[in-house]
Amino acid sequence: MPKPKIFITRRLPTKLDQLQEIATIEIWEERQPPPYEVLLEKVKTIDGLLCLLTDEIDQQLIEAAGTSFKVISQMAVGYDNIDIPAATARKIPVGHTPGVLTDATADLTWALLMAAARRVVEADRFVRGGEWRTWEPNLLLGPNITGATLGIVGFGRIGQAIARRAKGFDMKVFYTSKHRCDQELEKDLGVEFTAFEHLLQEADFVTIHTPLSDETYHLFGNSQFELMKQSAILINTARGAIVHPEALYRALTSGEIAGAAIDVTDPEPIATDSPLLDLDNLIVTPHIGSASRQTREKMANMAIANLIAGLKGERLPNCVNP
Numbered sequence: 205m206p207k208p209k210i211f212i213t214r215r216l217p218t219k220l221d222q223l224q225e226i227a228t229i230e231i232w233e234e235r236q237p238p239p240y241e242v243l244l245e246k247v248k249t250i251d252g253l254l255c256l257l258t259d260e261i262d263q264q265l266i267e268a269a270g271t272s273f274k275v276i277s278q279m280a281v282g283y284d285n286i287d288i289p290a291a292t293a294r295k296i297p298v299g300h301t302p303g304v305l306t307d308a309t310a311d312l313t314w315a316l317l318m319a320a321a322r323r324v325v326e327a328d329r330f331v332r333g334g335e336w337r338t339w340e341p342n343l344l345l346g347p348n349i350t351g352a353t354l355g356i357v358g359f360g361r362i363g364q365a366i367a368r369r370a371k372g373f374d375m376k377v378f379y380t381s382k383h384r385c386d387q388e389l390e391k392d393l394g395v396e397f398t399a400f401e402h403l404l405q406e407a408d409f410v411t412i413h414t415p416l417s418d419e420t421y422h423l424f425g426n427s428q429f430e431l432m433k434q435s436a437i438l439i440n441t442a443r444g445a446i447v448h449p450e451a452l453y454r455a456l457t458s459g460e461i462a463g464a465a466i467d468v469t470d471p472e473p474i475a476t477d478s479p480l481l482d483l484d485n486l487i488v489t490p491h492i493g494s495a496s497r498q499t500r501e502k503m504a505n506m507a508i509a510n511l512i513a514g515l516k517g518e519r520l521p522n523c524v525n526p
């Protein structure tokens with residue numbers, strides 16, 4: 205029996221020995237993702253695909269897959285780049301990597317929140333620009349983090365990990381979510397469920413942890429920024445398209461909010477000439493929420509485990525399809 209053929213859309217931060225024993229592997233070696241047309245051809249001849257959030261796996265691509273195609277395994281927890289109903293219709297299981305990146309993403313969210321509040325990036329530019337002459341009473345002032353009010357939009361694993369960290373900062377924490385979590389957990393985390401609008405009005409820091417879907421696409425637009433405090437700071441480590449980029453620019457330049465720190469953009473990557481990049485009250489990082497060495501290795505191993513299960517016709521350990 206020939207080994208199943210698989211295609212991996214980038215070099216992975218882990219060993220492939222286990223996979224090599226059972227499959228013939230082709231890896232896309234470029235730094236940029238494979239073009240859509242390349243993937244469209246590949247799926248006709250392979251048995252399994254290990255992909256990333258930068259690969260568009262749409263209905264056309266799924267329908268083009270050959271009859272031996274058995275599994276899509278994504279190395280990410282989010283899967284908004286994959287047409288799940290189309291995969292389900294063809295009985296192709298889709299795997300993802302939940303859980304292992306919760307802490308790394310929560311840590312980066314806190315790094316951004318603190319950097320935005322205490323103007324760390326501006327301060328670094330200030331020193332390197334030769335502007336540090338003396339200690340000044342009014343230099344680079346920002347708001348208190350300790351004792352402030354935090355609003356968490358989306359309360360899954362990552363939202364809850366954010367709340368756990370907020371306990372160390374004596375914060376009042378509101379959350380909003382599709383489903384209210386049980387009262388025991390609310391008590392344990394010291395959080396209060398509230399309506400989205402109320403959270404926007406009350407929070408000094410608003411942090412986004414909801415998946416991207418039709419419901420959350422451009423969830424933050426002009427009217428949401430209007431509700432926020434003028435002193436508020438927005439953090440987004442979820443998906444760029446949850447925030448309308450022009451509305452964000454308007455809010456940051458009109459003083460509707462004080463600042464933002466985003467690890468994700470719309471589009472992604474952000475255009476190098478985007479006016480957002482001219483703003484001192486915005487920090488942008490290149491989608492590195494899960495980028496700790498240990499986390500990325502775990503994500504890759506989990507994606508491989510899903511892929512192997514799919515190739516064997518077994519239920520994926522972490523399957524997205526209903």
Ligand code: DGY
Binds near residue numbers: 279283305442494
């Ligand atoms: C994910 O997993 O969805 C993150 O955005 C990247 O790690």
